[in-house]
Amino acid sequence: MVEYAGKMADNSTRLDEILRRATAEPRALSHDDLKLLVSLTDEGEVKAMRDAAYELKVRHCGKVVSMRGIIEMGNVCSKDCHYCGIRKSNPCIERYSLSVDDVVRLAKIDIAERYASLVLQSGEIESEAHTSFIEECLRRIQSLPGGPLGITLSLGEQEESVYARWKAAGASRYLLRIETSNPKLYAKLHPADHSWARRDECLDALRRCGYQVGTGVMSALPGQTTDDLASDIEYFARKDVDMIGMGPFIPHHDTPLADSADTGTPKDADRRRRLRLGLNMISATRLHLHDVNIAATTALQALADDGREQGVLAGANVMMPNITDTAYRRKYQLYDGKPCLDENSLACRFCLERRLAAIGEKINYSKRGDSAHFFSRTGRPE
Ligand code: 5AD
Ligand code: FES
Numbered sequence: 001m002v003e004y005a006g007k008m009a010d011n012s013t014r015l016d017e018i019l020r021r022a023t024a025e026p027r028a029l030s031h032d033d034l035k036l037l038v039s040l041t042d043e044g045e046v047k048a049m050r051d052a053a054y055e056l057k058v059r060h061c062g063k064v065v066s067m068r069g070i071i072e073m074g075n076v077c078s079k080d081c082h083y084c085g086i087r088k089s090n091p092c093i094e095r096y097s098l099s100v101d102d103v104v105r106l107a108k109i110d111i112a113e114r115y116a117s118l119v120l121q122s123g124e125i126e127s128e129a130h131t132s133f134i135e136e137c138l139r140r141i142q143s144l145p146g147g148p149l150g151i152t153l154s155l156g157e158q159e160e161s162v163y164a165r166w167k168a169a170g171a172s173r174y175l176l177r178i179e180t181s182n183p184k185l186y187a188k189l190h191p192a193d194h195s196w197a198r199r200d201e202c203l204d205a206l207r208r209c210g211y212q213v214g215t216g217v218m219s220a221l222p223g224q225t226t227d228d229l230a231s232d233i234e235y236f237a238r239k240d241v242d243m244i245g246m247g248p249f250i251p252h253h254d255t256p257l258a259d260s261a262d263t264g265t266p267k268d269a270d271r272r273r274r275l276r277l278g279l280n281m282i283s284a285t286r287l288h289l290h291d292v293n294i295a296a297t298t299a300l301q302a303l304a305d306d307g308r309e310q311g312v313l314a315g316a317n318v319m320m321p322n323i324t325d326t327a328y329r330r331k332y333q334l335y336d337g338k339p340c341l342d343e344n345s346l347a348c349r350f351c352l353e354r355r356l357a358a359i360g361e362k363i364n365y366s367k368r369g370d371s372a373h374f375f376s377r378t379g380r381p382e
Helices: 003-023 029-039 045-062 100-112 127-140 162-170 185-189 194-207 227-241 268-288 299-305 306-312 345-358 372-378
Strands: 064-067 069-075 117-122 150-154 173-174 210-217 242-247 293-296
Touching: 003 045, 029 227, 029 268, 045 268, 045 306, 064 117, 064 372, 069 293, 100 117, 100 127, 100 242, 117 127, 127 150, 127 162, 162 194, 173 242, 185 194, 194 210, 210 227, 227 268, 242 268, 242 299, 268 293, 268 306, 293 306, 299 306, 306 345
Parallel strands: 069 117, 117 150, 150 173, 173 210, 210 242, 242 293
Antiparallel strands: none
């Protein structure tokens, strides 16, 4: 017992030292430091880490959360990722694709809500028809009164020329999750023709095109280790990305990974573990990278009603409220338990105002909330 207490004390001293070093300057953490942070489970230690990460969030982003209304443009997808509910070989969902008019109408809602930024996301499609469809959406949105908006695309792997065309048409940010920085784990979670190397190269292409580049991973993946998670954060640092969107993996019932929840672990304990890992990843990333934009993603909210607020208190500064018509939301379920299926955009905004007020934060209305890191690395003024 004495020895055990001694070990705990050692760990806490080491944690205090890590947190002091991390808050003093960016990129100060070693692989082992990151591993220790992501694997914390002791309530007091977890709180100390989150508080230090939140302090950095407030230092770099203020006590505000930037919003990007997300438009789920369609669930047609050419990919077959083993974890994803809209994978092409899931026959149980009705496929839909919004029209340009639909997308523009939803963008007007984003402007009316004064979010100033939006995300266009859909399944992955590589075709000339899709490329020019997105171009038309971008041109029409960016000429709306109240614009131009900060537009993030989340449309998967594409040729560099396609990324360049979308940039020219008005997009300024692109989100492409690497899903895991471990190519071997990636191979287990995807069919053989899905290439980790291509995804990695796409991130370089996006950077060459001048985007604010975002990536991210899932935590709590089957077969993932704390070494993998520490390496994920080192990957973000190596790629020098501007934005990070990550969340815990949540099994979807119509996918090959449906049964990958911990067998033998009670459901509640399993959810708590996924949530804790997701939040630990946010804190460790904020502590290592300081000025990047980090999203409190919807997957956190699927695990706890206040999961996104917990994400902000762990160091995130961005939220992505869904502004897709409620009629389509059930058809775009990447994982089970997706929240806000029936609340329209206004209801979600009021809800978010209330939730943020409860933690002493506010919506960053009418501000695009560009990544501070992008401006420090490119030298361009905000
Ligand atoms: N659980 C959590 N996140 C998921 N995503 C896809 N499927 C799941 C799931 N089952 C994430 C992936 C993808 C993003 C759009 O959604 O990381 O990049
Ligand atoms: Fe949608 Fe709360 S954010 S209901």
